[in-house]
Amino acid sequence: MIRWIQFRNPSASISSLHHRLNSTTTTPNPITPVNPSHLLKVSTILYQQQNSPESRFHTSLNHCNFHLTHEFFLQICNQFPYSWKPIYKFHIFTQTHNFNHTSITLNKMLDVIGKSRNIDLLWDLVKEIGQRQLVNDKTYKIVVKTLASAREMKKCVDFFHIMNGFGYGYELGTLNKVVDMLCGCKLVEEAKYIVNKLKDGGSVKPDGFTYKCLIRGFCDVGDLVDASKIWNLLVDEGFEVEIDAVEKMMDTLFKTNRFDEAMKLFQSVRINRIDEVGLSTYKLVIGWMCRKDKLGHARMVFDEMRERGIEPDCEILGSLIYGFLSKARIREAYAIAEAIDNPDISVYHGLVKGLWRLKKANEATNVFREMIRRGCEPTMHTYVMLLQGHLGKRGRKGNDPLINFDTIFVGGLVKAGKSYEATKYIERVTNRGLEVPRFDYNRFLHYYSNEEGIIMFDAMSKKLREVGLFDLGDIFERYGQKMATREQRRDR
Template sequence: MLIRRLKTLLKPLSDPHLRLIATESTQNQLSNRSNCLNPIAPINQPTLLKVCTILYQQQNSPDSRLHSSLSSYNPSFNPEFFLQVCNTFPYSWRPIYRFFLYTQKVPHFTHNSVTFNKMLDVIGKSKNIDLFWENCQEMGKLGLVNDKTFRIALKTLALARELKKCVGFFHLMNGFGVGYKLETLNTVVESLCKDKLVEEAKLVTFKLKECVEPNGVTYKWLIWGFCDVGNLIEASKIWNLMVDEGFEPGVEVVETMIAALFKTNKYDKAMKVFQMMRVKRMHDLGLSSYRLVIKWMWIQADNLTLASIIYGLLARGRIREAYRIVEGIENPDISIYHGLIKGLLRLRKASEATQVFREMIKRGCEPIMHTYIMLLQVEATKYVERTMKRGMEVPRFDYNKFLHYYSNEEGVMMFEEVGKKLREVGLFDLADILERFGQKMATRDRRRERAIDP
């Protein structure tokens, strides 16, 4: 029965493809300088099964008997083998710890941060806090502590409600030369908040404040953690503290708070936060912020609203996001095209704006006077710049009057002729604009005649 159970546990590791996945995560860590003496070798699955069987059956036996049974397999023992044994007993500390003690006596075997962390994780999951704390101290003495050790230790101690030891772990490691680091604190806080241990994360943060001053990232994760568990009162307190200490909440924090308010049916407060951002930090808002509000408020945004968003994104240089919105609009109207053209002209992308002008005509959206004025004003600006570079005086020219005077049948021929001249000198964009305007001014008879001509 025991052999069958162990074979079931080890079966995934016998598949070469699955075994590769299981070991890839550790190979990079095991190939560092401290592990040069323990090169990774393929694990012999029958040997692994036999060793695990011995460890399980003799976990309570005297050391002499256990060591005698394991001694014939010494050549197979290396860090990778140890990790696979740990994977076989993920919640049982005794077989793992006794194997650990035995491997310390094997001449060619040297433990490292990876193997220690793996063993710590198993001991922590089995809730043997005294043994866990002893091994934490041993790691500190050997100088094998890293950020993953902190994450494992704080999660284990927080789940066991050993709050004094949560804080004491930082002091303990500082005594072994692992100084107080803000990056380590932020890593721990993030890990605890993702495991819904935000109260413990808050306690550690404030207890260590004299040693490690928290920053915006620390507060960001605390706010995220409290919002995640639905405690908006504490989230608001952390928000206020963050602002009082001079840290500006990032867009991620704002969106987290807005989403949490929506989830608890506090729509008015959520919209207040959103409006505050629109007034004070409009340049920080992105597509995700608007999408969040639209999703929760069940707003069916009309084209006029979307046009304003498109122009706002283009004004801040977020061209890709603006085009993404345009692509998602089923029936774009002239307001959408105007927002796109106006934004592109603001970015001095006149050619691209003219291409949008051509596309709107192709889709059957007829330009209006405002469309032509926007495009022609840009062409006039380019003309002024070219003229001034040559040192010539720029004549005053009013495109509004120009279009008004020629908005009749007499001006049609003029627009066609000017379009031809402009093409000859390479001004294709301006030629297209003027010719299209001339076509718009043509009478019904002229349009009918043009449609008949081949």
Template sequence: MNGFGYEYKVETFNKVVEVLCKNKLVLEAKHVVVKLKDCIEPDGVTYRWLIYGFCDVGDLIEASNVWNLMVDEGFEPDVDAIEIMLETLFKNNKLDEGLKLFQSMRVKRMDDLGLSTYRLVIKWLCKRGKMGESYVVFEEMQMRGIKPDNEVLGSIIYGLMSRGRMNEAYKVLEGVKNADICVYHGMIKGLLKLKKPSEATQVFREMIKRGKSLEATKYVERVIDRGHEVPRFDYNKFLHYFSNEEGVVMFEVMAEKLREVGLFDLADIFARYGQKMATRDRRRNRATES
């Protein structure tokens, strides 16, 4: 490049590393970094993308090696790198190691901790049923003047529900002024885990009634833009649990409501399931009569 009058720039170099890592070509990205190290000194952004790349392909050991190399060379991990590392540790069932990293941030760089980091830690603590620890983090966040968003509250609700603390979960839900799909998702998922399809249906109806399903696309786009995995709601499990009760009419009404708000695919699922239940009931009735 220099021979053609183009100066080596770490910013341009980092763009190449970013594209490679985003396309799961982190080994190639690392090779480029090593090969060109004499020409272009990697900076904190370079290392952050390598950490992201190795975390993305599930290579926690290599991600840790890059992390240590970055620190040894005097670069302080930014919040994005820390959150990537935290997410990967939590996903790989290394909760204690992730909490140690979070604790080191609380001790050394408390001012750098914002809503996104707290949201991540609370989500995984609630997933693992560590409600005591999650409340400590939740209270710390509020004491620092950081207002919890609905994703945080949805995680708290799910954590409480999964531990069978339904009354507390409903109190949190009642206290949410503008509940969105994040909050309802946490409640429905928790109720299904407790095998309470009737209550899950009531919450689902309330969500549709308030038009919150319209926010689903925006919610998914927002989560993907932040590089996070979209939470999955298992509608098949929801339908399976409710099939043990009288739900034919409910499914027909639900299908109509979903079509009204433009969710035709989901409406078709409910309609087909309602038809199957009606057919099954007719077969049962004929068997009983005969």
């Protein structure tokens, strides 16, 4: 699938790092505090009179006697993040009061109009902003993302041509920033279209960084065929395949259960490019080998890493701990863990996950208590693993509603306004002809993460201890104390 090549020495420069400066320099406007009462009055008028005649609309705003500043305009935009009409009418009003826009205020307005999908108005404003010479890289990102999301592909390309007409030129650095942004938003097909059109028209020739972004984008959406095509195109044009692009391709091959191809790529890098293989590459390979129960191969790679003088971090050691536990080699796993001076959460997660796999839920809870004692605060993932270890993937059944998690989960769905999901869940549970769905502990914890949840988790922990489930009681008590509300999670 991928064309294997002999790697050359790494190139010193990956992409152009220059930034286009605005043709007009403006002094930064000082941020002045906004009067909340004025903001409320103006927002109310914008909402209530957005369909009123312009004369009445302007008269109402003039009666507010507010101080129009750039910060005030931005705050108004924040009041209507998905509604273009109030913002645009306020923009028209500001033009009657000698209000000078900046790139920041115009980009904020474009963002609101883009989110509301008013493509025609967006297109008109783009030309106006170009004439004002207030376009910057943020403008490119907002406009192209909006047009690409709406599948206005021709306008995506035309936008670059229009900006060139306003004197901004065809900048490779700008194209790379746009492509990087689109690939991060999983709009990689649209990014590829823009790159090809600008390349075929002779406007902008992509470089190695452009192709790297496309490879990463196709890997993120799971399209290895197109990722391989871009890889081969990059090689044919004489660019260097960066090590992070190699790692991304390997990670995607692992995720799609193409283990042999991923290892073939890793071996190619080891043979031709060993000096660039660092901690991140070893971490990726060792982690996946341990997950796939290939502990022997993981040990070989680990030993090679140590021979090269690369010290493992806690994440690699956590993967090895899980690998040993998955093979029931408990003594060796604990020996690794005890030799770590300052273990982080990845080490404890390796222990908890491995013990959970061995059905040693009580030992996993002891690890949970130890990590708290040593000042390492559990995350949501920790609690979900512990609950799955104690209760199984389908939750605990019982006559008492306080320990019957079906009852608690349905109650949480109803309180969160998810009555349809609650009904469907009950239907699947009560209908013996259908398999009972996997219990979603993430949703269970999420729907009770509020002030009422603090009381519920406390009552649940007491009830669980009464029936002898001390480990579960400790888990829910700790969750209620540290994770039930946003303030608790922030201060933990």
